[in-house]
Amino acid sequence: MARPKTTKKKEKKNVLQGVVHIQSTFNNTIVTSTDMQGNAI
Numbered sequence: 001m002a003r004p005k006t007t008k009k010k011e012k013k014n015v016l017q018g019v020v021h022i023q024s025t026f027n028n029t030i031v032t033s034t035d036m037q038g039n040a041i
Helices: none
Strands: 018-024 029-035
Touching: none
Parallel strands: none
Antiparallel strands: 018 029
């Protein structure tokens, strides 16, 4: 018998302050939002 798939429920994060890092190259742009400790949101 196949086991039912277990999925994690996404946790909603409330961040009051944060930092946005923007890395831009010729053909790509990466935008990363982090909290004040540097953890990606």
